[in-house]
Amino acid sequence: MKGSLHVYNSLSGSKEEFQSLTAGHVGMYVCGPTVYSNVHLGNCRTFISFDLIYRYLKFLGYKVRYVRNITDAGHLENDEDAGEDRIAKKARLEEIEPMEVVQRYTVDFHQTLAKFNTYPPSIEPTATGHIVEQIELVKAILEEGLAYEKNGSVYFDVIKFNERERYGKLSGRKIEDLIHNTRTLDGQSDKRNPQDFALWKKAEPQHIMRWPSPWGDGFPGWHLECTAMSTKYLGEQFDIHGGGMDLKFPHHECEIAQAEAVNKKAPVRYWLHANMLTLNGKKMAKSTGNNILPDELFSGKNTLFSKAFSPAVVRFFLLQAHYRSIVDISENALEASEKGYHRLMDALRLLEDLAPSTPAENFDQDAWLDCCYTAMNDDFNSPILIAQLFEAAKQIQAAHAGQQTLSKEQINTLSEGMRGFIFDVLGLFVEEQASAAHETPALDTAMQVLIDLRNEARQQKNFALADKIRDQLAAGGIQIQDGKEGTSYLLNT
Numbered sequence: 397m398k399g400s401l402h403v404y405n406s407l408s409g410s411k412e413e414f415q416s417l418t419a420g421h422v423g424m425y426v427c428g429p430t431v432y433s434n435v436h437l438g439n440c441r442t443f444i445s446f447d448l449i450y451r452y453l454k455f456l457g458y459k460v461r462y463v464r465n466i467t468d469a470g471h472l473e474n475d476e477d478a479g480e481d482r483i484a485k486k487a488r489l490e491e492i493e494p495m496e497v498v499q500r501y502t503v504d505f506h507q508t509l510a511k512f513n514t515y516p517p518s519i520e521p522t523a524t525g526h527i528v529e530q531i532e533l534v535k536a537i538l539e540e541g542l543a544y545e546k547n548g549s550v551y552f553d554v555i556k557f558n559e560r561e562r563y564g565k566l567s568g569r570k571i572e573d574l575i576h577n578t579r580t581l582d583g584q585s586d587k588r589n590p591q592d593f594a595l596w597k598k599a600e601p602q603h604i605m606r607w608p609s610p611w612g613d614g615f616p617g618w619h620l621e622c623t624a625m626s627t628k629y630l631g632e633q634f635d636i637h638g639g640g641m642d643l644k645f646p647h648h649e650c651e652i653a654q655a656e657a658v659n660k661k662a663p664v665r666y667w668l669h670a671n672m673l674t675l676n677g678k679k680m681a682k683s684t685g686n687n688i689l690p691d692e693l694f695s696g697k698n699t700l701f702s703k704a705f706s707p708a709v710v711r712f713f714l715l716q717a718h719y720r721s722i723v724d725i726s727e728n729a730l731e732a733s734e735k736g737y738h739r740l741m742d743a744l745r746l747l748e749d750l751a752p753s754t755p756a757e758n759f760d761q762d763a764w765l766d767c768c769y770t771a772m773n774d775d776f777n778s779p780i781l782i783a784q785l786f787e788a789a790k791q792i793q794a795a796h797a798g799q800q801t802l803s804k805e806q807i808n809t810l811s812e813g814m815r816g817f818i819f820d821v822l823g824l825f826v827e828e829q830a831s832a833a834h835e836t837p838a839l840d841t842a843m844q845v846l847i848d849l850r851n852e853a854r855q856q857k858n859f860a861l862a863d864k865i866r867d868q869l870a871a872g873g874i875q876i877q878d879g880k881e882g883t884s885y886l887l888n889t
């Protein structure tokens with residue numbers, strides 16, 4: 397019995413039974429990164445959260461079309477339609493082409509998410525690849541009378557839209573409060589009202605990233621691309637739209653307004669938002685130094701933690717919290733997750749060697765499996781699922797220690813259930829490095845023998861043999877390092 401899936405819909409503020417628009421199919425859109433810097437750990441958490449959701453939907457048998465965009469134009473420094481384009485600014489500072497910035501950080505994004513074992517999306521469209529669709533969308537909104545052109549820029553008329561459809565459905569903000577709380581225009585702006593947002597911005601002469609349009613050379617507003625691309629690939633209405641909590645307003649609110657202006661119906665059934673990651677109890681920010689890149693965490697080359705943590709351990713750590721809760725990353729928490737991760741992997745290994753016997757009477761394997769589904773069916777509650785997996789690990793350990801026996805049926809259900817939920821749903825994986833480090837004593841002994849032999853060879857001036865030992869180890873992924881403190885070794889990741 398798999399039960400039915402319930403998801404927390406930010407639009408209604410409650411958990412709802414998930415029913416896809418087309419039976420057996422799910423259309424899911426997640427806002428991707430703006431590729432102007434290395435992806436930080438907080439962003440990774442958002443994408444790992446939606447990877448969990450994508451994986452579970454697939455695990456339940458849905459055919460999922462997962463669209464996640466790359467923002468490579470149009471995202472200004474200041475979210476209120478002011479400031480420099482983030483990518484253009486980076487290009488200017490580094491004296492390279494904007495598309496070099498885009499390429500560099502798109503590659504970094506893909507490589508980092510691959511280390512975390514996230515599935516690539518089904519379609520990964522870019523803003524610059526969909527300028528035509530975005531211009532068409534602006535035209536359609538203008539035709540509806542819900543946008544206006546001023547000096548080569550086009551703005552969405554929030555007040556007018558609000559007269560037709562309510563603006564603020566998702567964030568719960570009221571137009572009166574927005575009017576009251578936003579700064580008044582300084583006379584420099586082309587906007588009629590401060591709440592209005594740019595659909596198309598005129599490019600100033602020095603602006604590199606520009607495209608011709610009916611309103612002159614310019615570039616799309618940031619909110620526009622997600623509406624244009626989600627409609628193109630998922631239709632006017634689709635099942636799930638996700639993103640970080642910080643995108644709820646204004647970005648997602650604006651997406652709803654743009655789509656409703658043209659299609660006159662709600663674009664999305666279920667809005668899902670992932671919460672943020674804090675570091676040592678404080679918000680992560682580059683400016684304060686309370687920040688860490690995934691690679692710095694994996695290599696141990698950072699000033700915040702005394703040791704390295706592998707991608708599988710970090711992924712496991714992130715999934716030990718529910719995606720809608722704030723997670724705080726600290727050395728203690730990571731160490732606890734590292735132990736937990738190994739406990740699960742050890743249990744899987746022990747399970748392979750268990751001989752079937754009489755059934756354990758205090759363990760109901762079918763009820764256990766139901767609990768795993770129930771946890772995930774309750775708005776993808778991965779911490780509860782992990783608690784169930786630890787319960788299974790406890791049963792396996794007890795059987796291994798001879799304190800109880802497990803029947804063939806119990807072993808089979810545990811094996812299938814654990815593998816399915818650990819590898820397919822949680823996306824955990826067996827790490828070469830993690831397992832080697834786990835078996836450090838034996839490997840250390842073997843390596844010390846080889847290092848001693850190489851040192852003896854060098855003392856005897858048998859450099860050919862010394863180099864052979866070094867080179868063959870290097871070919872196998874083990875680097876020999878000669879230092880002041882003596883010779884050590886390092887496993888390549």
Ligand SMILES: [Zn+2]
Pocket residue numbers: 426427428622647
């Ligand atoms: Zn978006």
